Amino acid sequence: MTWISEWLKEIIFVVLIAVFIELLLPNRSMERYVRFVVSLLILLTILSPIIRLFSGDTEQKLATALADNINGLEGYSTNESTALILKQGEELKKKQEVESLQWAGEEAARQMKEQIQREIGQPIERVAVKLVTKSTDEGKTQGNFGSKQTELLISSVEVFIGQSMTVQDPKSSKEGISGSEITIQSVEEVTINVDLQQDVPMIKDKGEKGDKTAMVSTEDTPLIDDETSVLTQGKDEATVERIRELLYKEWGVSKETITVMKRENQEN
Amino acid sequence: MEMIQIVGLGLLATILILVIKEQKPIFAFLIAASTGIIIFMFLIGKIGGIIEVLEQLAESSGVQMIYLKTILKIIGIAYIAEFGAQIVRDAGQESIASKIELAGKVLIMVLAIPIISIIIETVMKLLPA
Numbered sequence: 268m269t270w271i272s273e274w275l276k277e278i279i280f281v282v283l284i285a286v287f288i289e290l291l292l293p294n295r296s297m298e299r300y301v302r303f304v305v306s307l308l309i310l311l312t313i314l315s316p317i318i319r320l321f322s323g324d325t326e327q328k329l330a331t332a333l334a335d336n337i338n339g340l341e342g343y344s345t346n347e348s349t350a351l352i353l354k355q356g357e358e359l360k361k362k363q364e365v366e367s368l369q370w371a372g373e374e375a376a377r378q379m380k381e382q383i384q385r386e387i388g389q390p391i392e393r394v395a396v397k398l399v400t401k402s403t404d405e406g407k408t409q410g411n412f413g414s415k416q417t418e419l420l421i422s423s424v425e426v427f428i429g430q431s432m433t434v435q436d437p438k439s440s441k442e443g444i445s446g447s448e449i450t451i452q453s454v455e456e457v458t459i460n461v462d463l464q465q466d467v468p469m470i471k472d473k474g475e476k477g478d479k480t481a482m483v484s485t486e487d488t489p490l491i492d493d494e495t496s497v498l499t500q501g502k503d504e505a506t507v508e509r510i511r512e513l514l515y516k517e518w519g520v521s522k523e524t525i526t527v528m529k530r531e532n533q534e535n
Numbered sequence: 536m537e538m539i540q541i542v543g544l545g546l547l548a549t550i551l552i553l554v555i556k557e558q559k560p561i562f563a564f565l566i567a568a569s570t571g572i573i574i575f576m577f578l579i580g581k582i583g584g585i586i587e588v589l590e591q592l593a594e595s596s597g598v599q600m601i602y603l604k605t606i607l608k609i610i611g612i613a614y615i616a617e618f619g620a621q622i623v624r625d626a627g628q629e630s631i632a633s634k635i636e637l638a639g640k641v642l643i644m645v646l647a648i649p650i651i652s653i654i655i656e657t658v659m660k661l662l663p664a
Contacts, residue, residue: 273597280596284589288606291585297613300640304609304647308602311650314657321660330601332649 274316281312372398375421379514383426386513387506392427421520426510541574564626571622605646612642 285305292298311318311329376396384391399422514520548570556563586607593603616639624632 276596277598280592280598281602284593284598284603284606287585287589288610291582291610292613296636297617297639297643300643301609301613304643304650305606307647307650307654308605311654312598312602314654317661318653318657321657329649329653330599332652 270316277315278309278312281309285309368398372396375518376424379424379426379518382517383510383513387509389428389506394427395425397422397424421518424514424518424520428506428510537577541577544570544573567625568622571618575618605650609643609646612639612646615639616642 285308288305289298289302292301373396375398376394379396380391380394383394399420548566552563552566555566589607590600590603593600616635620632620635620639623635
């Protein structure tokens with residue numbers, strides 16, 4: 268039923284506008300012509316449901332036909348539409364970039380996880396990698412659109428180590444992860460922050476298992492180091508050092524900015 | 536107040552033209568044309584306000600903007616053609632004035648062509664072939 272009210276509203280307003288315009292007209296000699304065109308418009312409005320029934324894209328056609336007329340007289344609407352298309356393209360590009368960044372981050376996290384697991388022999392709960400793009404200087408000097416040179420940087424790596432850093436044999440640690448044995452689970456977080464420029468937009472990559480509560484991101488490196496030294500035993504520190512070493516070797520993440528965090532909390 | 540201004544300007548121009556017409560008819564024409572332009576300038580702001588209101592109305596009621604644009608274009612063509620034709624007619628060139636009017640009419644008709652074609656198309660589809 269709404270379309271009837273829409274339709275009636277349209278008719279009423281077109282007639283109103285037509286009457287108004289006719290009042291504005293300068294004098295008699297043009298009036299017949301103006302009245303003719305305006306009456307055609309009113310007819311079109313009245314017929315619009317039927318027209319829509321028979322050919323869907325009439326409004327578009329009319330718009331383009333009239334826009335062609337407008338262009339012939341003024342020529343502004345093509346510029347407008349070109350700008351619109353360019354804007355849409357730019358948005359699409361940004362979206363694609365974000366998607367590919369996310370994908371790359373996930374992939375890198377997966378590989379890191381495998382590597383660390385292989386190296387250390389302990390289950391890793393998850394690895395989260397944040398990637399950012401840094402636009403280089405030449406990109407700024409070049410044109411506005413397209414050809415912007417970007418450089419991929421790993422902004423931070425968070426490694427969440429599963430249970431049992433202190434448990435010696437790997438079998439029991441696996442059991443701890445699977446949860447068949449009642450053990451106190453400790454989650455160790457290794458956060459690796461690479462220093463960044465402030466103006467670079469950060470793209471946050473969700474970890475594989477989506478554990479939001481366990482994510483702790485801090486900028487303050489030495490404080491966390493202290494905390495780590497307080498909280499970790501010697502063995503843990505050795506493991507952490509190995510992880511750092513591995514990440515440095517394999518991924519080129521500089522070691523000074525690697526932050527190791529350990530939180531001992533109980534997980535159910 | 537504006538009305539008084541405009542009427543005063545018109546009276547002034549008319550008297551000036553009456554005085555000057557015997558000696559220099561060309562200046563009389565110039566005064567007439569410039570008076571017309573000045574009065575039109577007075578009105579342009581008001582017309583802009585009216586058009587703005589109409590646009591808001593059309594937007595709120597969901598009428599397609601292309602209709603309103605077409606109507607406004609028609610009225611602009613009519614105004615400008617009238618204006619030019621009258622000035623030329625005042626100068627005594629009746630034939631040129633009528634050509635200007637013809638041009639205005641043709642341009643208005645050109646605007647009507649897409650609408651007519653769509654209506655005719657629909658009617659042809661409605662009728663059995």
